[in-house]
Amino acid sequence: MSGDEVTSTLTGTGIGRGIAVGTVLRMPDPLPEPEATPSTLGPDAEKERARASLAATAAVIRHRGERAGGSAKDVLEAQAFMAEDPTLADDVAARIDGGSTAERAVFDAFAAFRDLLVSMGGYMGERATDLDDVSQRVVAHLRGVPAPGVPESDTPFVLVARDLAPADTALLDLEKVLALVTSEGGPTSHTAILAREKAIIAVVGVAGALSLADGTEVIVDAATGRVTLSPSDDERASAVDRAAADRAAASAPVGPGALADGTAVPLLANLGSSKGAADAVAKGAEGVGLFRTEFLFLDAETAPSVADQTAQYTALLEAFPGRKVVVRALDAGADKPLSFLNDSAEENPALGLRGLRALRANESVLRDQLTALAAADAATEADLWVMAPMVSTVEETRYFTQLARELGLKTAGVMVEVPSSALLADRILAVADFASIGTNDLTQYTLAADRLLGSVASFQDPWHPAVLKLVGEVGRAGAELGKPVGICGEAAADPLLAVVLVGLGATTLSMSPAALADVRSELARHTLDEARRFAALALSESSAVEARAAVTSAAAGT
Ligand SMILES: C=C(OP(=O)(O)O)C(=O)O
Numbered sequence: 001m002s003g004d005e006v007t008s009t010l011t012g013t014g015i016g017r018g019i020a021v022g023t024v025l026r027m028p029d030p031l032p033e034p035e036a037t038p039s040t041l042g043p044d045a046e047k048e049r050a051r052a053s054l055a056a057t058a059a060v061i062r063h064r065g066e067r068a069g070g071s072a073k074d075v076l077e078a079q080a081f082m083a084e085d086p087t088l089a090d091d092v093a094a095r096i097d098g099g100s101t102a103e104r105a106v107f108d109a110f111a112a113f114r115d116l117l118v119s120m121g122g123y124m125g126e127r128a129t130d131l132d133d134v135s136q137r138v139v140a141h142l143r144g145v146p147a148p149g150v151p152e153s154d155t156p157f158v159l160v161a162r163d164l165a166p167a168d169t170a171l172l173d174l175e176k177v178l179a180l181v182t183s184e185g186g187p188t189s190h191t192a193i194l195a196r197e198k199a200i201i202a203v204v205g206v207a208g209a210l211s212l213a214d215g216t217e218v219i220v221d222a223a224t225g226r227v228t229l230s231p232s233d234d235e236r237a238s239a240v241d242r243a244a245a246d247r248a249a250a251s252a253p254v255g256p257g258a259l260a261d262g263t264a265v266p267l268l269a270n271l272g273s274s275k276g277a278a279d280a281v282a283k284g285a286e287g288v289g290l291f292r293t294e295f296l297f298l299d300a301e302t303a304p305s306v307a308d309q310t311a312q313y314t315a316l317l318e319a320f321p322g323r324k325v326v327v328r329a330l331d332a333g334a335d336k337p338l339s340f341l342n343d344s345a346e347e348n349p350a351l352g353l354r355g356l357r358a359l360r361a362n363e364s365v366l367r368d369q370l371t372a373l374a375a376a377d378a379a380t381e382a383d384l385w386v387m388a389p390m391v392s393t394v395e396e397t398r399y400f401t402q403l404a405r406e407l408g409l410k411t412a413g414v415m416v417e418v419p420s421s422a423l424l425a426d427r428i429l430a431v432a433d434f435a436s437i438g439t440n441d442l443t444q445y446t447l448a449a450d451r452l453l454g455s456v457a458s459f460q461d462p463w464h465p466a467v468l469k470l471v472g473e474v475g476r477a478g479a480e481l482g483k484p485v486g487i488c489g490e491a492a493a494d495p496l497l498a499v500v501l502v503g504l505g506a507t508t509l510s511m512s513p514a515a516l517a518d519v520r521s522e523l524a525r526h527t528l529d530e531a532r533r534f535a536a537l538a539l540s541e542s543s544a545v546e547a548r549a550a551v552t553s554a555a556a557g558t
Pocket residue numbers: 290292331417437438439440441442488489490
């Protein structure tokens with residue numbers, strides 16, 4: 001570009017750490033709104049047209065999901081259910097009875113439901129785009145025109161869209177789409193989830209993205225969340241270098257997690273069954289940091305037998321000879337109810353008899369589980385650690401660790417998921433062999449926001465300095481007492497936040513195996529001093545948004 005052109009930058013939320021350079025291709029504009037002219041066909045014919053198009057759309061979406069597989073399949077299945085939703089179908093029929101055409105009735109019924117979701121905010125609000133996509137597809141089917149979708153091109157491009165529908169993201173041609181930029185969507189939107197899973201370089205929620213014209217050259221930097229328009233030669237060259245370095249790193253053999261100065265940060269896997277073990281090992285998991293045993297028994301009506309559990313735990317431990325495997329005792333209640341441990345009549349199950357409290361009220365279930373774990377440990381070569389969920393007092397810590405040792409388990413710790421445990425971490429860790437911080441629940445309880453409720457989903461952000469302050473309390477206690485402090489909530493899967501958590505004293509990080517590569521490469525970019533500086537920076541801010549922004553820009557300058 002010539003010297004007097006101005007480089008401008010747009011910003012949003014980056015997904016992953018990649019960088020790409022390419023030219024923009026815009027997603028076509030949506031279909032025009034169907035006209036509100038009265039039907040000439042009559043209600044019965046219009047209802048039949050609507051019914052047939054809703055069913056055909058559901059079938060097409062489901063078929064695309066089956067072709068795509070993975071989490072795309074679940075996302076598309078959820079969209080197919082939207083097209084089959086009986087309440088929506090009733091609303092469409094009622095609007096047709098009121099004189100609408102099928103096109104207009106579908107458009108209005110979906111729009112009304114969309115407004116409802118948006119008013120709920122957070123996670124539910126982010127589902128609104130899925131609904132718009134289904135609506136467009138049904139209207140296109142009614143009109144006999146092709147459904148809107150990703151543009152075709154012979155050459156690779158940077159796709160710019162308002163927000164991609166799951167159906168589009170799932171079927172993106174990864175050879176052609178260099179990166180994705182959307183004007184809408186947040187870090188928990190389906191586009192973000194799928195981009196993460198498919199390792200598509202993406203920046204979502206970019207204000208001004210729709211002003212990007214076809215053919216504009218851009219750099220899309222997911223690490224900083226920046227989209228640079230018409231870059232200078234230097235900017236382009238440095239982005240191309242970084243992309244090449246990323247490709248080289250991705251094809252390099254996976255090594256253990258470590259910071260740039262060599263400080264080891266073992267990276268472990270969160271698993272819910274032994275079936276995921278081989279994949280976790282292939283992705284470089286150095287062991288298991290959280291085995292959610294309740295996932296094995298979600299449908300069970302009676303407590304599982306010692307023999308059944310011994311078989312399940314043995315299968316898990318056999319996959320990790322010589323490696324650490326942290327198994328959590330049944331965490332029943334709230335988001336993970338087990339009928340043999342929980343009373344469904346509680347009004348506030350997250351604050352009720354859940355986790356260790358429920359086990360203590362049914363001690364034979366806990367004894368059986370620990371007995372089965374000790375038997376599996378004796379039969380295998382893994383280094384088994386056990387921990388209790390939802391521990392809120394020092395006395396509970398004493399109860400669990402004593403019982404575990406009495407039943408033959410050598411390493412017994414607790415999860416720190418409640419602020420009281422974080423605040424008394426020095427006393428908790430004087431008793432327990434280790435602590436593992438569950439940032440999902442710790443955030444829920446610190447911000448007083450039910451993690452299952454879409455309307456308060458925006459509070460569920462572990463970057464919040466109040467949450468980080470509590471993590472720091474546990475890190476400090478662990479360092480003083482020489483006890484390990486792991487992180488096993490979703491926070492550990494956010495690469496930059498993972499660095500902050502290490503700066504706060506976390507000694508291991510555990511996450512879903514898909515996140516291991518990005519976290520490993522981000523850790524390798526920073527020293528322990530830097531991690532501590534980022535942690536101090538995040539702690540000094542007043543909100544999750546400011547903490548994330550401050551650390552993101554500090555990291556961009558390193
Ligand atoms: C890891 C955690 O446990 P779960 O998500 O299973 O409640 C947590 O709360 O962060």
